[in-house]
Amino acid sequence: MIDEHLITGAGGGQVLALALRAPHSAASTLVAQLDAIAGTGIDGDRHADPLSPRQVLLASAAVYADLALPAHTLGENLLVDLDTAQLASGTVLQIGDAVRLRLMFQCEACGHLDAFQAGVSGRIGRRRGVLARVLAGGIVRPGDRIRDLGRILPAWDDDWRARVAQVLRALPDGMVLSYAQLARLAGVQSSYCRAFPRLVKGLGYAGKAVPAQAAVGLRCWQGEGLFDDDAG
Template sequence: MFDTDSGRVLALALRAPHSAGSTPAAQLEALPGTGVNGDRHADPLSPRQVLLASAAVYAGLDLPAHALGENLLLDLDTSQLLSGAVLQIGDAVRLRLMFQCEACGYLDAHRAGVAARIGRRRGVLARVLAGGVVHPGDRIRDLGRPLAAWSDDWRERVAQVLCAVPEGMVLTYARLARLAGVQSTYCRAFPRLLKSLGQAGKAVSGQAAAGLHTWDGGGLFGDEGAA
């Protein structure tokens, strides 16, 4: 746990659907179980609803504002925040920390070599447990780790999702990617990965799913009513 006297929200940003990047926001509305109202990552079935980043990373790597694509900019080292922990933002909002955000190659468009240098410092992804309005200056409280941890490794997250598939049901590749928090391009790697995991029958392409009982992923995260 961190020193609750130092944790504060410094700035906010919204990643609107079909937009080229993030735009500053005076406040954000967090929707329980969904994400940030109006943000393109708002999705009840995603572990990537909110991105929290550290102001120190911007200073250390000399990055332009919003280069990391965060919703909340914090005065904390997000690389030290642990999966399964719950943060309270202000008086009402509670976020469940899921896993560290991977460094994408597009970061190099802002400054060459950033993706290779940033490591775990891109930011931490979270789901919204309790909703409300977030403002710059809101205090952050660490409420401990009452919920299950998720891996930073996307392969381990895929395995975790597959283990939760009910008996007699399957997932489509697209739904598996969504639940595991990876881009749809990762679907190309699923057949080989599933085979190596011994889970080849648990997920199939969209066409192959016709006539099968497909799982919608409901209840996977186990944080319903956890607020």
């Protein structure tokens, strides 16, 4: 559990709307409440995954207003009245009375956004939203207050390359990591695996992260313990 004596922040905001992205669906659905599950994510959401740093996405309502975006363009779970671009990794937010989220890193703007509005991926910058893991579960509803509890957990880098390096540094001795699992743990799309051979070699971990077929019969790490900081 998080030590209450470490809580320093007093600022916050409010949850304005909630959405769920069901498994095998790219579309978001407006919902009246979300069930956040500690260590896993949002119940019934496509990104619920105990070994992912991107369980929950928070986006700012101001971005929708400023860029005139259609609803759910950003694919957020929580639409909030905070400037998510100013929220630092390692910050813990309390949502309502029970739910706590650990902010991980800013979400990259991908080309898929341009399907909603031409060129928006290039204009949005750091305002795509911030990704988080669920520390403490409970029900989230529109109108819930958001309290900033401060930067009380280790930070993760916004740069995906730095996150890959962070995961590789945590790799236990004598074990390897498949490219697919590396992408999962670093919070990047599977398409990034094409860049892994050169990147992994350049980081000095050649042979430590390998294609799935090369990992057969080896001691493969799944990421156990990587997010133990969630326990506070």
